[in-house]
Amino acid sequence: MEIKENPKEYDVIIVGSGAGGGMATKILSEAGLSIALVEAGPYYDPANPEQMTQMKWPYESPRRGGSTTRPFGDFDQAYGGWDIEGEPYSQVGDTDFRWFRSRMLGGRTNHWGRISLRFGPNDFKKKSIDGLGEDWPISYDDIKPYYDKVDKLIGVFGTNENLPNDPDGFFLPPPKPRLHELFYTKAARKSNVKVIPSRLSVLTKRINKDRGVCFYCNQCARSCMAYADFSSGSVLIFPAQKSGGQIDMYVNSMVRTVTTNSEGKATGVSFINKEDEKEYKLKGKVVVLAASACSSARILLNSKSKQHPNGLGNSSDLVGKYLHDSTGGDMMAFIPELIDRKTYNEDGVGGMHVYSPWWLDNKNLDFARGYHIEVWGGLGAPSYGTGFNVNSFNKFFGLNKAGGYGNVLRSDMKKYYGSTIGLSGRGESIAQKTNYCEIDPKKVDKFGVPVLRFNYKWTENEIKQAKHMQDTFEEVIHNMNAIPMWNKPGKESNYGINKPGLIIHEVGTTRMGNDPKNSVVNQYEQLHDVPNVFVVDAGPFVSQADKNPTWTIMALAWRSSEYIIDQLKKQNI
Numbered sequence: 001m002e003i004k005e006n007p008k009e010y011d012v013i014i015v016g017s018g019a020g021g022g023m024a025t026k027i028l029s030e031a032g033l034s035i036a037l038v039e040a041g042p043y044y045d046p047a048n049p050e051q052m053t054q055m056k057w058p059y060e061s062p063r064r065g066g067s068t069t070r071p072f073g074d075f076d077q078a079y080g081g082w083d084i085e086g087e088p089y090s091q092v093g094d095t096d097f098r099w100f101r102s103r104m105l106g107g108r109t110n111h112w113g114r115i116s117l118r119f120g121p122n123d124f125k126k127k128s129i130d131g132l133g134e135d136w137p138i139s140y141d142d143i144k145p146y147y148d149k150v151d152k153l154i155g156v157f158g159t160n161e162n163l164p165n166d167p168d169g170f171f172l173p174p175p176k177p178r179l180h181e182l183f184y185t186k187a188a189r190k191s192n193v194k195v196i197p198s199r200l201s202v203l204t205k206r207i208n209k210d211r212g213v214c215f216y217c218n219q220c221a222r223s224c225m226a227y228a229d230f231s232s233g234s235v236l237i238f239p240a241q242k243s244g245g246q247i248d249m250y251v252n253s254m255v256r257t258v259t260t261n262s263e264g265k266a267t268g269v270s271f272i273n274k275e276d277e278k279e280y281k282l283k284g285k286v287v288v289l290a291a292s293a294c295s296s297a298r299i300l301l302n303s304k305s306k307q308h309p310n311g312l313g314n315s316s317d318l319v320g321k322y323l324h325d326s327t328g329g330d331m332m333a334f335i336p337e338l339i340d341r342k343t344y345n346e347d348g349v350g351g352m353h354v355y356s357p358w359w360l361d362n363k364n365l366d367f368a369r370g371y372h373i374e375v376w377g378g379l380g381a382p383s384y385g386t387g388f389n390v391n392s393f394n395k396f397f398g399l400n401k402a403g404g405y406g407n408v409l410r411s412d413m414k415k416y417y418g419s420t421i422g423l424s425g426r427g428e429s430i431a432q433k434t435n436y437c438e439i440d441p442k443k444v445d446k447f448g449v450p451v452l453r454f455n456y457k458w459t460e461n462e463i464k465q466a467k468h469m470q471d472t473f474e475e476v477i478h479n480m481n482a483i484p485m486w487n488k489p490g491k492e493s494n495y496g497i498n499k500p501g502l503i504i505h506e507v508g509t510t511r512m513g514n515d516p517k518n519s520v521v522n523q524y525e526q527l528h529d530v531p532n533v534f535v536v537d538a539g540p541f542v543s544q545a546d547k548n549p550t551w552t553i554m555a556l557a558w559r560s561s562e563y564i565i566d567q568l569k570k571q572n573i
């Protein structure tokens with residue numbers, strides 16, 4: 001097969017344009033380096049009317065809301081999902097790991113929840129605290145200056161609370177709590193569960209001329225036409241282009257391997273152009289992988305050569321290992337006091353206005369690590385279809401009528417609309433070597449590239465944590481005088497813990513460390529084995545914290561990009 005080679009040699013090739021790739025693109029291009037940004041999905045701009053779904057009415061959805069092409073509904077800005085046609089993955093034994101991929105410029109940052117949390121000082125040193133997992137080779141003080149810069153560059157609302165392990169930052173004013181959030185706050189505090197304003201990367205105040213301010217449409221998952229929420233394209237890549245960055249974008253281009261020379265050094269990447277299905281090669285002095293934790297592991301494992309027979313950067317045999325996702329447990333309830341509530345514009349961002357950071361001391365508990373509670377519900381903007389089945393409410397009042405249609409349905413809908421509240425625990429699991437992704441020796445995708453196979457089991461620790469989540473939800477819901485929408489999950493269902501992968505916080509597949517035998521990258525996310533290759537997604541995470549990972553991905557990507565600039569200047573790579 002003929003492989004077309006581009007004669008140009010770039011300073012840096014960046015694979016993937018999500019959180020990590022977008023940050024690397026901005027920092028490296030603004031330092032004057034020539035960049036090839038290679039992205040598996042199409043070009044996407046939330047302000048492009050052809051692609052925009054924000055402010056559309058439910059009846060404009062082709063299937064009135066059915067999620068036939070996108071998992072969270074046809075207006076959600078995720079081109080992809082758990083399953084992508086022609087791009088399968090497989091499982092070992094009874095593993096059921098769910099792998100979410102967004103194939104588009106900006107990756108999953110177009111529709112992510114915008115919950116933007118820093119890890120705290122303890123999160124980098126958990127092994128020293130409880131003896132489990134591993135410590136990071138860096139501390140909070142190493143990353144703090146980059147969190148600060150990310151806060152200021154991107155914008156995040158919240159409040160400084162002086163909490164020991166949920167650090168303060170540079171916050172824009174938070175929006176005020178909505179009615180259901182006030183119910184939650186009162187009920188949670190009654191059980192001594194801490195509640196504070198949430199921390200989301202949504203602009204509640206103007207920070208520059210390129211981006212607008214949130215007008216509270218509640219639809220961040222559709223990506224903001226005013227660029228008032230964080231997406232990698234609108235906040236990092238487009239501004240970098242605007243400020244003169246030399247960025248050649250290769251979209252619809254699926255990287256197969258990192259190419260190497262006879263000394264084992266990286267020379268660039270090979271990719272398949274999805275439009276003509278031909279293979280191409282690009283040359284670069286440095287390769288930065290930011291294809292997401294599992295995709296980057298896949299590229300490394302598929303990059304076998306005489307010099308790297310076990311895959312690139314894999315002399316430790318740890319690429320793909322220590323994969324871990326957040327624990328997750330959920331409960332939904334409705335608040336009878338809010339039945340028949342007045343319908344009005346609640347003026348909300350596309351996410352929660354309050355949340356509960358982890359509030360307990362593990363010394364008094366039967367599991368390690370913690371979780372935070374995310375809150376959802378209330379009125380919101382009109383959703384798809386009817387949004388809910390009225391009979392799941394009617395049954396609590398002995399009303400067995402079927403909701404019907406016309407005026408009966410309408411009045412039933414209005415009766416319950418806005419009376420629901422949802423609680424989701426998102427917690428820290430412990431990274432296990434036995435939880436991993438690897439190359440399936442028998443399966444390739446539609447481009448002929450070997451696919452990933454997952455092996456993953458929750459341990460007792462995570463299951464006990466899920467039980468604690470449900471006990472907490474039960475108590476708080478009781479305090480609210482609310483009615484749970486389904487039975488409390490018990491032992492038989494592992495207390496409702498979500499399948500691994502479902503929380504979409506998968507990390508750890510190229511973990512960071514000082515010892516090349518025990519880790520894949522060093523503290524600058526540089527492969528121990530191949531100094532001109534870096535991984536700036538969530539692969540290098542040693543442990544996950546009970547925080548959502550994206551703010552940390554970007555802070556680390558910024559730090560690593562500065563290191564790349566320094567190393568190129570010194571001609572070390």
Ligand SMILES: Cc1cc2nc3c(=O)[nH]c(=O)nc-3n(C[C@H](O)[C@H](O)[C@H](O)COP(=O)(O)OP(=O)(O)OC[C@H]3O[C@@H](n4cnc5c(N)ncnc54)[C@H](O)[C@@H]3O)c2cc1C
Pocket residue numbers: 015016017018019020021038039040041100101102103104105106107108109111112113114115116117253254255256290291292293295296299504505536537538548549550551553
């Ligand atoms: C519904 C949802 C809600 C979420 N909410 C939150 C939240 O509130 N807070 C939080 O911190 N995190 C959240 N996340 C997770 C967050 O989106 C990810 O942590 C983050 O986007 C990861 O960034 P990344 O750069 O590693 O990968 P991605 O954003 O996934 O970007 C990777 C990019 O690489 C491209 N790519 C993959 N393979 C290849 C290849 N072989 N060749 C070329 N390109 C490739 C992909 O197309 C994609 O564009 C959420 C995710 C989802 C789906």
Ligand code: SF4
Pocket residue numbers: 054202203213214215216217218219220221223224225226228229348349350
């Ligand atoms: S809620 Fe605000 S930031 Fe989110 S999409 Fe609407 S206007 Fe934009």
